[in-house]
Amino acid sequence: MYSASVLLLGSLLASCSTPPTGGPPDYGDETDTGSETGTDTGTDTGSDTGGETAETGNDSGGGAKTIVVVVLDTGRYQLFEQGTMPLLYGRRAEGLYVDTFAGVEAWTLPTTASLMSGVRLEERGVDPDDKFLPPGAIKLVSEAFQKDGWATLLASANEVMSANLFAGFDEKLKHSYDWSLADQTAEVISWLEGVPEEQPRFVWIQAMNLHVPYDKLHASCEAPAVAADAECPENVIYTTGDGGFVPGEFRNLSEAETAACSAAIEVAHRCVATQVDLELDALIQALPSDALIVVVTDHGEGWLDPSVEHNWGATVKLTRSFALLLHPGLAGQTVPLASQVDLAPTLLKWAGLDYASADIEGVPIGEPLLEPPTTWHCDGHGHLAIAAWDETYQLVYNDHLNNQYYELFALQDDPGGDVDLAFTTELPEALLAALDAKYSRTASLCPADG
Numbered sequence: 001m002y003s004a005s006v007l008l009l010g011s012l013l014a015s016c017s018t019p020p021t022g023g024p025p026d027y028g029d030e031t032d033t034g035s036e037t038g039t040d041t042g043t044d045t046g047s048d049t050g051g052e053t054a055e056t057g058n059d060s061g062g063g064a065k066t067i068v069v070v071v072l073d074t075g076r077y078q079l080f081e082q083g084t085m086p087l088l089y090g091r092r093a094e095g096l097y098v099d100t101f102a103g104v105e106a107w108t109l110p111t112t113a114s115l116m117s118g119v120r121l122e123e124r125g126v127d128p129d130d131k132f133l134p135p136g137a138i139k140l141v142s143e144a145f146q147k148d149g150w151a152t153l154l155a156s157a158n159e160v161m162s163a164n165l166f167a168g169f170d171e172k173l174k175h176s177y178d179w180s181l182a183d184q185t186a187e188v189i190s191w192l193e194g195v196p197e198e199q200p201r202f203v204w205i206q207a208m209n210l211h212v213p214y215d216k217l218h219a220s221c222e223a224p225a226v227a228a229d230a231e232c233p234e235n236v237i238y239t240t241g242d243g244g245f246v247p248g249e250f251r252n253l254s255e256a257e258t259a260a261c262s263a264a265i266e267v268a269h270r271c272v273a274t275q276v277d278l279e280l281d282a283l284i285q286a287l288p289s290d291a292l293i294v295v296v297t298d299h300g301e302g303w304l305d306p307s308v309e310h311n312w313g314a315t316v317k318l319t320r321s322f323a324l325l326l327h328p329g330l331a332g333q334t335v336p337l338a339s340q341v342d343l344a345p346t347l348l349k350w351a352g353l354d355y356a357s358a359d360i361e362g363v364p365i366g367e368p369l370l371e372p373p374t375t376w377h378c379d380g381h382g383h384l385a386i387a388a389w390d391e392t393y394q395l396v397y398n399d400h401l402n403n404q405y406y407e408l409f410a411l412q413d414d415p416g417g418d419v420d421l422a423f424t425t426e427l428p429e430a431l432l433a434a435l436d437a438k439y440s441r442t443a444s445l446c447p448a449d450g
């Protein structure tokens with residue numbers, strides 16, 4: 001299987017429109033240092049995973065590939081630091097770390113659709129803010145894996161995702177948002193143990209633990225959250241009567257309550273993230289040591305911003321994410337900028353499957369980007385915000401009724417997008433051009449309020 005994969009990869013790269021220069025990371029087996037040149041394709045035996053130290057995992061004996069993608073729903077970029085997620089942060093050198101993993105949208109369905117397919121919905125003329133995807137609108141990598149004989153599992157605690165993005169999965173484990181990552185891990189490991197040894201396996205986990213409300217499930221986080229400020233009604237942080245994520249009564253908070261709740265939710269969010277960090281580390285340790293484990297987030301979120309739909313949610317400027325691709329063969333690599341549409345081709349390439357002809361917008365992570373990554377969000381009331389990214393900046397164009405303006409954020413100094421530099425810094429020309437082109441292609445999907 002590995003020989004075939006490497007051969008295919010070599011021919012794919014030869015025919016790919018992206019010049020194979022610039023030292024793209026090697027997604028092949030960890031002992032293979034030159035697969036992109038196609039020069040070392042004849043030596044693998046097929047049964048060797050190349051893992052001189054790779055056979056220490058719990059069930060990797062047959063040498064079949066394992067890919068596990070973990071999406072930490074609403075995991076903001078700023079959570080990924082030493083103080084909040086120390087275990088995951090400490091693993092950066094164990095794989096390929098993408099510092100800015102540009103989100104394509106501001107909420108789960110479109111971002112996860114792009115992660116799984118390598119395309120942006122709005123670029124296909126599909127409104128990314130609809131709750132349901134038109135049937136057949138996109139093709140998921142899970143379909144390619146399944147077709148190629150991989151065992152495929154979806155373990156999702158996000159219902160909007162379960163209702164839209166399940167094609168190509170042999171088995172679907174659906175749970176509600178309060179299902180912990182530890183519970184998901186137990187199910188995933190049990191499923192992996194049932195897969196025939198020689199069969200490669202692909203697992204997609206959508207974990208909801210970082211998403212409001214921070215339910216009683218997270219018992220250890222209750223105290224600091226409530227203690228943060230007693231002026232915040234408890235139901236803002238925890239489940240409300242209808243069990244929904246974002247209760248309408250958020251809108252009715254007083255100014256003082258809004259401030260108190262913003263602070264309280266921030267504390268709760270970080271507390272939960274530290275808990276998730278532990279559970280995620282346990283998952284990583286339970287997987288075969290030669291598995292490719294991808295940890296990404298779908299979008300960030302903002303607290304109680306009255307200008308944002310639901311009074312909670314993500315704006316385009318909060319779509320910065322990170323990605324960590326853990327694998328011994330990728331250790332120590334850093335990529336400054338990639339887009340969520342780049343994950344699908346990365347996974348297909350890793351598996352030795354055809355991505356070049358798969359109608360995908362992205363490129364395998366680490367290869368030169370074809371164009372600046374872009375983000376798109378319409379608030380349903382004619383407010384369109386689009387962003388373009390380079391390694392230094394995120395440039396946002398807001399189009400709201402008669403009000404059009406730019407915002408510019410420096411990625412290194414200001415990860416939260418707190419300081420708008422649009423009035424003090426010359427706007428990068430390439431990003432302006434990318435926004436212009438994006439606007440002309442997609443603005444029609446965001447008509448003004450009727």
Ligand SMILES: [Zn+2]
Nearest residue numbers: 073074108298
């Ligand atoms: Zn989400």
